[in-house]
Amino acid sequence: MSxxxxxxxxxxxxxxxxxxxxxxxxxxxxxxxxxxxRMGALMIDLIAMTLxxxxxxxxxxxxxxxxxxxxxxxxxxxxxxLLRTFWFIGFELxxxxxxxxxxxxxxxVVARDGGRLTADAVVARNLIRELELFLPxxxxxxxxxxxxxxxxxxxxxxxxxxxLSLFLLFNRDRMRMGDLIAGTWVVMAQRVKxxxxxxxxxxxxxxIRFAEAELAVYGIFELQELERVLRSNxxxxxxxxxxxxxxxxxxxxxxxxDLFLLSYYRQLKARLERKLLFGKRREDKYASD
Amino acid sequence: xxxxxPSRAIDAPSFSTxxxxxxxxADWIAFDLLLTKLEKKGAAALSSDELLQLPLLYRATLSxxxxxxxxxxxxxxxxxxxxxxxxxxxxxxxxxxxxxxxLRRFFLYDWPxxxxxxWKETIVIALVILLxxxxxxxxxxxxxxxxxxxxxEGLSGGRDPRATAEFLQSTLGHGxxxxxxxxxxxxxxxxYLFTHNSRVSILSFALGFAFGVPTLMLEYYQGIGIGAxxxxxxxxxxxxxxxxxxxxxxxxxxxxAALSGAAGLRIGTAVVFPGARGRLQAAADAGRTAGKVMxxxxxxxxxxxxxxxxxxxxxxxxxxxxxxxxxxxLLWIAYYYMPRRKDVT
Numbered sequence: 001m002s003x004x005x006x007x008x009x010x011x012x013x014x015x016x017x018x019x020x021x022x023x024x025x026x027x028x029x030x031x032x033x034x035x036x037x038r039m040g041a042l043m044i045d046l047i048a049m050t051l052x053x054x055x056x057x058x059x060x061x062x063x064x065x066x067x068x069x070x071x072x073x074x075x076x077x078x079x080x081x082l083l084r085t086f087w088f089i090g091f092e093l094x095x096x097x098x099x100x101x102x103x104x105x106x107x108x109v110v111a112r113d114g115g116r117l118t119a120d121a122v123v124a125r126n127l128i129r130e131l132e133l134f135l136p137x138x139x140x141x142x143x144x145x146x147x148x149x150x151x152x153x154x155x156x157x158x159x160x161x162x163x164l165s166l167f168l169l170f171n172r173d174r175m176r177m178g179d180l181i182a183g184t185w186v187v188m189a190q191r192v193k194x195x196x197x198x199x200x201x202x203x204x205x206x207x208i209r210f211a212e213a214e215l216a217v218y219g220i221f222e223l224q225e226l227e228r229v230l231r232s233n234x235x236x237x238x239x240x241x242x243x244x245x246x247x248x249x250x251x252x253x254x255x256x257x258d259l260f261l262l263s264y265y266r267q268l269k270a271r272l273e274r275k276l277l278f279g280k281r282r283e284d285k286y287a288s289d
Numbered sequence: 290x291x292x293x294x295p296s297r298a299i300d301a302p303s304f305s306t307x308x309x310x311x312x313x314x315a316d317w318i319a320f321d322l323l324l325t326k327l328e329k330k331g332a333a334a335l336s337s338d339e340l341l342q343l344p345l346l347y348r349a350t351l352s353x354x355x356x357x358x359x360x361x362x363x364x365x366x367x368x369x370x371x372x373x374x375x376x377x378x379x380x381x382x383x384x385x386x387x388x389x390x391x392l393r394r395f396f397l398y399d400w401p402x403x404x405x406x407x408w409k410e411t412i413v414i415a416l417v418i419l420l421x422x423x424x425x426x427x428x429x430x431x432x433x434x435x436x437x438x439x440x441x442e443g444l445s446g447g448r449d450p451r452a453t454a455e456f457l458q459s460t461l462g463h464g465x466x467x468x469x470x471x472x473x474x475x476x477x478x479x480x481y482l483f484t485h486n487s488r489v490s491i492l493s494f495a496l497g498f499a500f501g502v503p504t505l506m507l508e509y510y511q512g513i514g515i516g517a518x519x520x521x522x523x524x525x526x527x528x529x530x531x532x533x534x535x536x537x538x539x540x541x542x543x544x545x546a547a548l549s550g551a552a553g554l555r556i557g558t559a560v561v562f563p564g565a566r567g568r569l570q571a572a573a574d575a576g577r578t579a580g581k582v583m584x585x586x587x588x589x590x591x592x593x594x595x596x597x598x599x600x601x602x603x604x605x606x607x608x609x610x611x612x613x614x615x616x617x618x619l620l621w622i623a624y625y626y627m628p629r630r631k632d633v634t
Contacts, residue, residue, distance in 0.1 A: 022351065022378055022382075024348065024351050026351050026354060026355055026374070028375050028378060073480070074480045077481060078480050078483070078484060080484075081483075081484040081487060081488070085491075085587065095328055095331075095379075095383065096328060110379065116382060116383050117383065118577065119391060119580075119584075120399075120403075120577040120578070120580035120581045120584075121573075121576070121580065122580075123580040123583060123584050124576040124577060124579060125576075125580075127491050127494060127495060127580070130488065130491045130495055131491075131492060131496060134488075177495075177498065180572060180573070180576075181498060181556060181573065181576035181579075182576050182577065182580065183569075183570075183572075183573025183577065189372070189375060189376065189379075191372055192365075192368040192369045192372040193369065194314070194317065194318070194321075194365070194369045197363070197366070199306075199307060199363065200307050220362055223362055224362065224364045227363065227365065228364070269363070270305075272362055273306055273360060273362055276359070276360060277360060
């Protein structure tokens with residue numbers, strides 16, 4: 001990766017971070033959920049709602065063997081409406097403020113002003129969904145079925161309604177129309193498991209020692225990339241990274257990749273953290289040491 | 290290179306991130322477990338000991354996050370602490386009352402207060418619906434052909450100017466003919482009306498942010514449908530009966546329609562005239578009031594659906610229909626506009 005690409009990637013990451021200061025004075029640095037995740041969550045929810053409807057109709061058939069067609073129509077019409085309206089509201093009112101789809105994607109709804117998420121905000125943001133999801137469909141249907149409007153009117157209507165539906169693509173905070181009206185955001189809320197500490201200070205047998213000059217070539221970004229590779233434990237990636245580091249510090253291939261990388265990681269981390277304590281934060285290898 | 294590196298002496302500082310982690314890790318794990326329990330079973334499931342622990346562990350975790358950000362470069366550790374703090378923050382500060390309390394407060398104060406606060410918009414929308422009804426009534430009364438421009442074929446179900454007075458009477462649930470036939474289709478029709486009306490109401494609310502213009506149009510259109518039907522029935526001398534047929538559920542349903550329009554208009558006006566606040570802030574404030582109104586609207590429409598589906602098929606006496614309709618209207622008005630002692634807006 002080139003310096004420019006690295007910087008670009010990190011700038012994009014930083015753009016999604018929003019300051020969010022708790023009463024204790026700590027910035028939680030919430031990350032805005034990407035539009036792809038939002039779309040995925042919506043898809044999962046729609047599929048889940050369809051499944052619920054199918055189960056409901058099977059139940060209706062099972063309960064009354066001589067099923068009348070009008071019962072099915074009521075199940076589908078009323079069920080679809082109630083599900084569509086209250087699925088999102090019901091789940092987002094819970095303590096996790098997320099529908100099953102959102103939970104799977106690791107995102108949740110929060111109030112933009114940092115206060116608690118009130119029921120009316122949840123209701124407002126989800127009733128607007130009716131408009132965003134179904135207006136484009138209605139516009140299409142109107143043009144296709146009723147022949148009341150000309151094709152051009154239908155297309156104009158479709159485009160107009162799509163700008164509403166795709167509103168979240170056009171603003172930095174990825175707010176839907178509903179988020180805008182309700183004063184909410186959708187942010188990342190993944191659970192992150194506490195992984196083992198791979199840099200415990202106690203000496204291991206056979207640890208390789210590196211000289212100061214050998215450690216001085218990398219910064220924090222490279223350290224954390226190395227951590228990622230070590231945690232993923234993929235031998236091919238480790239071989240590649242180990243070769244890159246060996247090339248950089250001019251060291252002949254002599255040791256096992258994992259032992260080499262682990263030793264290097266530990267000492268680089270100790271070195272950079274020591275500098276951090278003295279107030280020197282070296283972001284990446286391009287920054288001066 | 291060899292084991293005699295010069296940095297050996299400072300390699301074991303008295304503060305190390307590993308030691309920091311070893312010292313605090315137990316707190317994080319305890320906090321994580323507590324949060325999981327809280328999420329799964331709610332605050333009622335926690336013992337008083339655990340409840341006292343919650344804020345302590347929360348603060349300990351937040352302080353760990355601060356220290357880790359300043360000293361540690363372990364991304365896994367930072368990520369875990371950040372996620373745990375975010376989760377903790379929203380649980381500790383998020384829920385202050387139980388769902389039951391919330392529900393109680395909504396019905397006692399929030400809902401009527403929200404409806405009261407949009408009274409100006411409600412009057413405007415009511416006038417717009419009335420205007421629509423008057424327009425189509427006068428047009429259809431002078432020339433019945435207009436009817437077909439106003440009411441789509443599917444919705445009218447044969448109730449148009451060509452129909453006979455007997456048929457029209459039968460659709461009101463009075464005559465003998467066609468009554469048995471319609472019974473089976475009645476539930477479907479009622480369900481259809483409820484979902485259709487709810488959707489129209491939600492749309493007229495949701496379209497409010499476009500400066501309220503589509504909202505006004507939708508509400509006008511609702512009035513037009515009613516006026517046209519009214520003209521057809523009145524033309525055959527069934528005006529009073531039709532009024533009763535409409536009144537029994539119509540007072541609730543039209544009130545709900547007016548409120549949904551008012552909610553939409555509130556958002557529209559907030560976007561156009563945000564006042565001293567920012568436009569976004571104004572929209573968010575209006576949206577929250579309107580959201581409360583809308584929950585009420587859906588409940589009202591549900592009541593209207595019940596009155597329409599069951600009340601109207603069972604009660605065929607016109608006077609009784611008028612009585613029930615008026616009673617419902619009075620109930621709603623009293624519920625919304627009667628002054629309360631303790632008020633939270």
